[in-house]
Amino acid sequence: MSSEHGPGGPRPDYRHTRRLFAVLGGALFVAGVARALAVPGSFGAFGHWRGEAPFEARQLPVRHQGRAACAECHDEKVALNQKDLHSRVQCEDCHGAADRHVAAQDKVDKDGNRTIAVPRGRDMCLVCHRRLTARPGPFPQIVPEEHFKLVGVRDPQTECTQCHDPHEPLFLDRDIHDARLHPLVQRCRDCHQGRVDEKAARPASHPAIFECAYCHKDVAKSFAGGSHKGVRCTTCHIFSKDTDFSGRIIRDADPRFCLLCHKKAPFRSDDAPPSIDWAEHRSDVGAGDDARCVDCHQDRIHDLFGGKR
């Protein structure tokens, strides 16, 4: 090797090295251009992603408008809805997203398409109120056939809305938080008197789950022997649990509440349960305008009604 390229031999040839660097440099340039074209401009502005992306995501249209938007026109309906147990149910849960309705300010848009849904039939109600395994116990739920039997409905196609107004389902004409605070029995001293050790272990014979009858056993006993025996306590005494330790009990003596079951209607049998026309019945018995069913029919409910609390 050294003899070939000695002092008198040919000059060292670096062409191959230059070629290599030229190829590398060219590749580098092409890569830089390709990369500049491929990577979006805002990429990396906030992290390893396109900086404009979240701002684009914010531009998507809002479809559900919320109850406040409904109240701008339907304030009476919303105010009515706010008084009862459906107060937490958004208008749009049943009527569908209101964006098109708000934009059109009408039931139909320019092209004559409906902008808002008005659900008919039982399906929408039963989505929440059909009795179902895993549905929490205190939540009102029915098997339609059983419910119809209880309230004497003959026509199986009867819709819920023929008795229940979905905007005002239980006629609670008062703020739910004005209702009487009922201590859900969680502490020993809620039942036991005198000096009570709250940390004592629960005896094996002591019931673990508390039911109304554990404390109100006289009431429960007289009720179970009466004509309303198929009805649960919480059907009339709506129990709304606010926290883990207390609840609010609502006793509703509004005649309309009784009439949910006892109102004369074409789809209902007259005898079970007895059905009346409220105005007619009131004039028959000479009761005033503010008369309540329980003023006369206390005995049909249970012993302690209107008695000691």
Add this chain to the structure above:
Amino acid sequence: MKMPVFDFRLSAFGKAEEPGGRGQPTIGIEEANGPGVLPNVDSRKPNAGSSRRDILKVLAGGTGLLVWRVDAPAQAADPRAAPDYDWEKHWWAYAVDTNKCIGCTACMRACRTENDVPEGVVRTWVERYRIKSDGDVVVDATANEPDYVFKDDGVQAERSFFVPKLCNHCEKSVCNQVCPVGAAYQTKDGVVLVDRKHCVGCGYCVQACPYGSRFISPKLHVADKCTFCYHRLAKGMAPACVQACPTGARLFGDLKDPHSTLSELLRQKRYRVLKPEMGTHPKCYYLGLDREVV
């Protein structure tokens, strides 16, 4: 010619980004590369103008180029970004009170409408757990059909409950780590999103998510998932599912605000997250979660 500065932080292993760690571009890099090397071109289509040959040339240029740092020069503040909504001031999180869920699927219907979710896929769903007396667990979930309702099929359960599920918007999300093109990301207010324009629909994130929250949209052909209704947050509205829930089983709030409903709830209540062993730090907190729930 100045040599390019190599940044080995951006390795082929897709190391997780520290929040805000790469937020500000390094001045030195900008100078080294020069304006001609990284022109500020907004190319909407990924790989616009680059052919397979270009890519091969890039590869031929050496593996060093593959780890060349990709930080672009700082962007001018986006006019749409700030004035009314500052994403530095929020850290959104979600809570589910499983005691309250009645399985009505109002949330699913609201989500489908709000986000135009196509049939056959769901961004949020409800599972029903029924535990029989012999310990067997029967789980049925709302199928991907729009009007699904739960039905009783004669299973006698000792205890039973509903569990709503959705994207957990993990603080250390796996989907973001595996995305090969940087189309999965977490915003500064803590929401994990998909860049629809940049996603190539490879489905790697769908496989990576331990919660099954992602899917390839049959309509857009890119990855899709729950966004916490990001378009509503900036306007001061709760996600559609939270608004729709009639029993208050779904809750949403800002963890940077110590007085938000959610912050107070998480201080006062006992809660769990799903699959904590995955180390993803989910931001969806479950109250009253049963041990059988996975």
